[in-house]
Structures are given as structure tokens and as C-alpha cells.
Amino acid sequence: MIDHTLAKRIRLVGLDVDGVLTDGGIYLGDAAGEAVELKRYHIEDGLGIRFLRQAGIKVVIVTGRVSESVRLRAAELNIDDLAQDAQARKLPAFRKMLEKFEIAPEEAAYVGDDLPDLAILRIVGLPAAVGNAVPEVRQACSLQLKRTGGQGAVREFTELLLKARGDWSDLVEEYVATRSVSGLEVLR
Numbered sequence: 001m002i003d004h005t006l007a008k009r010i011r012l013v014g015l016d017v018d019g020v021l022t023d024g025g026i027y028l029g030d031a032a033g034e035a036v037e038l039k040r041y042h043i044e045d046g047l048g049i050r051f052l053r054q055a056g057i058k059v060v061i062v063t064g065r066v067s068e069s070v071r072l073r074a075a076e077l078n079i080d081d082l083a084q085d086a087q088a089r090k091l092p093a094f095r096k097m098l099e100k101f102e103i104a105p106e107e108a109a110y111v112g113d114d115l116p117d118l119a120i121l122r123i124v125g126l127p128a129a130v131g132n133a134v135p136e137v138r139q140a141c142s143l144q145l146k147r148t149g150g151q152g153a154v155r156e157f158t159e160l161l162l163k164a165r166g167d168w169s170d171l172v173e174e175y176v177a178t179r180s181v182s183g184l185e186v187l188r
Contacts, residue, residue, distance in 0.1 A: 001160070001164070002126065002143060002160050002161055002164035003164065004164050004165070004166070006125060006126060006164075007126075007161055007162075007164035007165040008165055009106070009107055009125060010057060010107060010108065010109050010125065010126055010161060010165075011056075011057060011058060011101075011103050011107045011108070012057065012058040012059075012060065012080075012097070012098065012101060012103045012107065012108040012109070013052055013057055013058070013059050013060070013108070013109045013110070013111070013157075013161070014059075014060050014061070014062055014094055014097070014108060014109070014110040014111070014120060014124070015049075015059065015060070015061050015062070015110070015111050015154060016061075016062065016063060016064075016090075016110075016111065016112045016113060016114070016116075016117050017039070017061060017063040017065070017067075017070050018039075018063065018064075018065060018114075018149075019113035019114055019130065019132060019133075019149040019150075020111050020112060020113050020130055020149045020150075020153060020154065021039075021041055021042075021045060021061075021073070021149065021150065021154060022039045022040055022041060022149060022150040023040065023148070023149055023150030023151065024113070024132070024149055024150070025039075025040070025150075026038075026039060027039070027040075037067050037068070037069055038069060039067065039069045039070070039073075040150060041073055041150070042150055042151060042152050042154075042155070044152040044154075044155040045152060045153070045154035045155050045158075046076075046077055047155065047175075048154050048155035048157070048158030048159065049077050049079070049154065049158070050077070051158055051162060051167075051168075051171045051175070052158055052161070052162070053078065053080075054171055054174070055162055055165065055167045055171060057161075058080040058081075058101050058103070059077075059079055059080055060079060060080055060081040060082065060083070060094075060097050061074050061079050061081075061082045061083070062083045062085075062090045062093050062094050062097070062110075062120065063083070063084050063085075063090075064085060064086070064087070064088025064089075064090060064116045065084065065086065065088075066084040066085075066086050067084065070082070070084060071084070080101070081097045081100065081101075083096075083097065088116040090116055090117065090119060090120055091119035091120055091123075094110070094120045105123040105124055105125065106124070106125035107125060108124045108125060108126070109124055109125065109126035109127070109128060109157075109161065110124045110126075110127055110128065111128045111129075111130060111145075111153065111154060111157050112127070112128070112129065112130070112133065112137055112141075113129065113130045113132060113133040113134065113137060113149050114133070114134055114137060115134060115136060115137070117137060118136060118137060118140055121137065121140045121141060122140055126142065126143060126161075127140055127141040127142055127143065128141055128142075128143040128144075128145060128157050129141035129143070129144055129145060130145050130147065130148055130149045130153040131144075131145055131146050131147050131148040131149075131151075131153060132148040132149055143157070143160070145157055145160075
């Protein structure tokens with residue numbers, strides 16, 4: 001459960017990738033002599049991210065790996081900013097994002113699962129741990145999600161946040177309404 005006042009204060013949500021947006025697994029392969037890395041994303045998380053953005057909340061991704069898969073998914077979801085740092089120096093990148101959008105750390109949430117996320121989780125107003133988070137991350141977070149990374153944890157977080165803000169029902173109805181008109185009705 002998220003306090004209504006805290007939920008209303010959140011203006012930016014940061015997300016880790018491996019273990020949060022994915023199950024943490026990485027598929028490595030070869031295609032015509034080129035290394036290929038694939039990740040599996042949960043479709044429900046994508047719709048949750050869309051709802052966050054529709055509610056006026058910035059959504060950013062901060063990951064400790066560099067991956068074309070992440071760049072493609074971020075573009076597909078219209079993510080507001082993306083930082084991929086192969087050295088997993090997440091906090092400096094996150095602070096730059098906060099400055100860019102003129103948002104204080106206490107007006108931000110972050111969803112994490114592993115030790116590289118701890119520095120960010122310790123400064124945000126709403127730190128959240130996915131169901132598969134390591135004990136140190138769970139201990140640092142005020143919100144414990146039930147769902148695991150890559151299995152709809154981000155969607156669970158989104159629903160909790162938007163329900164606490166009082167935005168969820170309107171966003172769902174708006175979404176359903178836009179999916180209820182045929183192409184012919186739109187042309188009229």
C-alpha cells in the first residue's frame with residue numbers, strides 16, 4: 001500500500017532492467033558472425049509504463065549493462081530518458097536525470113532488485129523492491145512487490161501507485177474507450 005500523499009508527490013519513476021523489466025536472464029547468441037543479446041520483457045509492464053506517462057509521470061531506465069535490446073524497448077515505450085552504464089554507476093546517471101527534469105529525489109520512485117540499485121533506492125522518496133530482490137534491496141525499500149522481475153512487477157507497482165493517486169480507474173476507462181472505436185467511427 002502506498003500513502004496517497006506520497007503517491008501524489010511522485011513525478012518520476014526510475015526502473016532497472018535486468019531482474020526488474022526482465023527475469024534477469026540474458027540470451028546470448030550469434031547471427032551471421034555478430035553477437036546478439038536478447039531479453040524477454042513482460043507486455044503488462046509496457047502498458048503500466050504507458051499509464052504512468054499518461055498520468056504525467058516521467059519514466060526513466062537506469063541499467064548497469066549496455067544492450068541494444070534495452071534501447072529498442074525504451075524507444076518502443078517512449079521512455080523519457082535512458083542511461084546504460086557498463087560500469088553500473090547508476091546513481092550519477094539518475095541524479096543527472098533528476099536535474100534534467102527538475103525533480104527532487106523525494107519526488108521520485110525507483111524499482112530495483114539487486115545491489116547496483118541500492119544507491120538510488122536510498123535517496124528516492126518511494127523505493128520499491130520486486131519479489132525476487134536480494135535481501136539488502138528488500139531491506140532498503142518501503143514498498144515490497146509480490147510479482148518478480150519480468151513477470152509483471154512493474155505493472156504491479158504502476159497499479160499501486162496510480163490507485164493511491166486516484167488515477168487508475170480513469171486511465172483504464174480512457175484506455176478501454178480508445179480500444180472500443182472502430183476505424184470507421186474515428187473517421188466520422
